[in-house]
Amino acid sequence: MSTPTGFMEYKRELAVDRDPLERLKDWEEFHKVMSEEQLRTQGARCMDCGTPYCHTGIELAGSTSGCPVNNLIPEWNNLIYRGLWREALDRLHKTNNFPEFTGRICPAPCEGSCTVGLIGEPVTIKAIEEAIIEKGFEEGWVVAQPPKVRTGKRVAVVGSGPAGLAAAAQLNKAGHLVTVYERADRIGGLLVYGIPTMKLEKHVVQRRVDLLAEEGVEFVVNTEIGKDISTKQLVEDYDAVVLCGGATKPRELEMEGRELKGVHLAMDYLNGTIKSYLESNLEDGNYISAKDKDVIVIGGGDTGTDCVATALRHGCRSITQFGTVAKAPLERDPIKNPWPEFPNVYTLDYAQEEAKALFGSDPRAFSVLTKKFVGDAEGNLKELHTVQIERYVDETGRKIYKEIPGTEKVWKADLVLIAVGFEGPESTMIDQIGLEQDRRSNVKASYGQYKTNVDKVFAAGDMRRGQSLVVWAINEGREAAREVDKYLMGASVLP
Template identity: 80%
Template sequence: MSTPTGFMEYQRQLPADRDPAERVKDWEEFHKHLEEEELQTQGARCMDCGTPYCHTGIDMIGGTSGCPIHNLIPEWNNLVYRGLWREALERLHKTNNFPEFTGRVCPAPCEGSCTVGLIGEPVTIKSIEQAIIDKGFEEGWVVPEPPEKRTGRRVAVVGSGPAGLAAAAQLNKAGHSVTVYERADRIGGLLTYGIPSMKLDKGVVQRRVDLLRAEGIEFVVNTEIGKDIPAQKLTQDYDAVVLCGGATKPREFNIEGSDLKGVHYAMDYLNGTIKSYLDSGLADGNYISAKDKDVIVIGGGDTGSDCVATALRHGCRSVTQFGTHKRAPLTRDPIANPWPQFPNVYTLDYAHEEAKALFGSDPREFSIMTTKFVGDEEGNLKELHTVQIERIVDETGRKIYQPIPGTEKVFPAQMALIAIGFDGPEQTLVQQLGLETDRRSNVKAPYGKYTTNVDKVFAAGDMRRGQSLVVWAINEGREVAREVDKYLMGATVLV
């Protein structure tokens, strides 16, 4: 235990963010950092409780409670409090291959289930995690660790997002020869092309990729399995194949006017901007620009928020984000949303802070549904028609959204970005291999086993579970590696 009364003696303290009105002028990460002494004080707030729910990692009523990769949070909090940073890094890496990713982009369900949060503010787990790994890199403690010997087994990993990289890292650690295939021109999957640079600097991703390459993993880019290479060739050439291609098929939004110029899917918008920024600092112009436009983002999740932040940096005239959900309460509902569930409370994400700083208010509209897009005589989007909605239970017991008469409204817009989620993985690879899928078109592979109906083919991450958190992808990447190691060797050295 750090100090028995630390959670009573010290207040929760988060690192300050860069000023919202200033940071929208660039694409740099927006977080600042606490000093070491302040971080040690924050570590002292950890109770080391008898049953630490922070690392349970379970699905609970539609959300995640605790850390899915079971980070040893009380242990490294205590080590930070004692100033033993290198030892803290060792404990952190024991369960998490990529704390520099989760420390930046994870919503921190661990903090939502922190015992201190029962009666006060939870421990600042996420910022301590990021500080540990960042210090590890600064001090030169994070170095390539190739396996001492090879097993002679070859494994192909399809997809280089967090699940694919975690699987590759673990399988390589076990001594297998791993090749990772990525259809984009850079490794990282959604870490590179799905998350904007102000949340996750791409140099942070490349730094880890370089380490994995130095450890012996082979990366092949610009190669789409099922298109550039037949899927069956992998099953012929490798001893095992791990599919981590993600859930990248956008959910369709087919309403009147959805084919108008100016209506785009969110990932097309984000991917283009990120690639242009990495290629040329946006000088090539090969992206969809929101400059001087009224932008509507349809979808209330993280991807929608990233679209808001990106539009602000493009120089949009205005930006509004639509969500079908109600505005969350200011405090956790102890009946409907009890601890240790993730707290559903009203907060301003980084993008909403920025929009408020520029335009004076939270850019979100709640409990709203778009009914149609309207264009001008040249087929360009000019406005969105909406109606307020309420959630009811129909006669069959289903929860549905019902329009509220008299709440119709028109929003001017020259750009609409569809960020309503994904409908599972793209099907080319799935069909070529003859893989069974579930009712949501995800590859059918039982959690904890990850085996498909095709011999030697495994599936993990969003391709198996559907759209989810980066931390769940790392969990499944680590676990599928363990199962593949068992399959290849009869037993496993991985945990």
């Protein structure tokens, strides 16, 4: 505990991000870091709440409440208040291998379940987390720590996203010989290709990858398991295999005009821009450009929001983001959305803030259903047709969309980006070794155990649970490593 009355004495503060119009001129992170004095004051707001829900990490009402990696938040808040940064870093690393990732891109469900939020503004947890790890790197406290003893057991990890990296880090810590296979040309999975540099600069990812390599993890890029190496061969060659390939099969929009030039999947758009930026600062032109175009993003989630931010930096003429959900209320509904559920309230994410600064309004259109795409004589997209909808849940729990008569509308568009989620993992590896799948096509493996129906093969992250948060991926990677260690050694000291 910091100070008993801190939550009453001090107001919640957040770092002032870079000016929206200024940051649109580059592709660098928009975050700023608070001063140590500010952070200490924010740490003092953490109260003696008896049972802190901030680190529970549970699912409530279809969303996450608390921290899935069970960060020891009250402990390191107290240590920051007391100026004990090195000790705070040690506490942070006990539960989270990569706080430099979560401190930047996690939506902070910990803050949504903060007890102070019951009677006021929650503690500024996320900013403190990022500050602790960055202080650790600045001071030279974060160094490679190779295991002192090797077991001789060989483990393959397929996929180098947050789940794969977390599994590799923990298995290497246990002394196993770990090889991570990545089909892309860079290690990091969606941390590199999927999340724009404005949210997570790639040198931050590479910094951690270099540390893992120093500790003994072997990384193999440009190698797709199931194609370059058969999945069956991989299982034969290693003592255990952990599949962390993600839920990368995009959900399509099957409708009239989908084949038109100018209609693209969001990840093709984002990945192309990120790759071109990393390789040539966008000078090679090997990406889908939104410059001088009227752009519509279909999808109201994080991927859609990242498309908005990217299109703004390309220099689009206009930008609109469609979502099928209604506009959220300004304040949490205490009946429909009680604490400690994640608060469903109206906010502007970084991209919407930028669009509003540039064009004067929030780019989102709520409760909109796209009906069809329309093109010109040359097959180029020129417009799309929509209708307003009401969304409700029936007695079986299904989401039902009811069109509102008379609300049809035509929107001018040169470029449409489809960001309506993912259907699950790709099937190549699954089919090659006969992995069982659940009703949503994810690899079937129980949470907390991660063992598939195939001997020696484990699955974790989005490939097992479906599209989810980075922090859940880290949680599953860590836990899967523990289960693999038990499988190989009979017992495990991993958390």
